[in-house]
Amino acid sequence: MRRRLINSTLAVVLVVIAVFGVSLVIVETRTITNSARERVESEAVRLASIVDSRLLSDEKVTVGILKDQVAIEERYAVIEMPGHPPLELGEKPEGDVIAYTAPGEQGEKVTVEEPRSAVTQEVGRTLLIIAGVALLAVVAAVLLAVRQANRLTSPLTDLASTAERLGSGDPRPRHKRYGVPELDRVADVLDGSAERIARMLTAERRLAADASHQLRTPLTALSMRLEEITMTDDLDEVKEEATIALAQVERLTDVVERLLTNSRDPRTGSAVSFDLDEVIKQQLEEWRPAYRSAGRAIVSSGKRHLTAVGTPGAVAQVLAALIENSLMHGGGTVALRTRVTGNQAVIEVTDEGPGVPSELGSRIFERTISGRNSTGIGLAVARDLAEADGGRLEMLQASPPVFGLFLSRTPMRKNQDGDEAGHTIR
Structure with missing residues (x-):
């Protein structure tokens, strides 16, 4: 492209120079030739007037007198007077000449000649000047074309590199x-x-990390249920465990759908009014085997029959993240307490462990922040899920650790302006 830009610019300049240069040469040649003829004619008329004036005064007309009055220089002049021999001024030029004869009032004739070579030399000098200007124009055009080509091609190369990197x-x-x-x-x-x-x-990447973290616990719980099914011969127990396993599969499906929905638009939710007791009971049943294996207990207390607004699957995931966090990092008995504050239902998750290190503080909800060798994703995902449902997740106390999930008890409705507003459930 660089070469094409330079060649096209140079071609345009050469065409312009050729058109205007040839025209200028023709005009200058004619101008110089006409100027030479006018000079010869003017000189002949002037010599004729001088000769006339001397003849009228009965004065002599000699070569010396005419040389003193008129600068002939490179021209040749012949004065022919009746009854007198011709007078010659200068040297007769050889070759082609420009001549003019001016008649006098006393019958004399004055002929002035100028060699055409002088005109040719002047035309040559003019051509050299025009050629020099044209050469400078070509050099300037090339430099400008190179500069413009660099200005255009370098960014294009840079943009191509950027596109390649993408x-x-x-x-x-x-x-x-x-x-x-x-x-x-x-x-x-x-x-x-x-x-x-x-x-x-x-x-x-965030979806992959969230999915791997959020699916790990339901899959582990499901595998434990299936192991219990394979280890028992009691048909009633098999049916009970299978029913629980099917419920876990449904929640696992809900986890996947919720993750996909939240990855497209975190604000998208399907909030409904639901019974908190059902979600808490489901979590207790799901996590008791894991806590029993660790020699610990998980219990619930507080106000019963609370109705909250949100997505049951999302609330279950938030509670699962808090319960798993207590299992991995806490100690002793884990308690889920429910209470009411204002128009909000609160679920508190606490344990008897050492709590959150002071150096973490409020950063505990940031991704990749963890007190031990864990992913540091669970609490961050839990907070995102809570906020997507219009709730919030907070650390109420660092030691012993107390995390609170705040959920609205008032369903949201759209007002005339398209904003969300609440009304009380009765």
């Missing part, structure tokens, strides 16, 4: 502009695409 999986925007509106527009589009790709990759 294709290879490096979505970092460069935020580099080139001062050319069209190229800057392409750079804006590429940077916007890079940011969107980066967000998509981040969302995909």
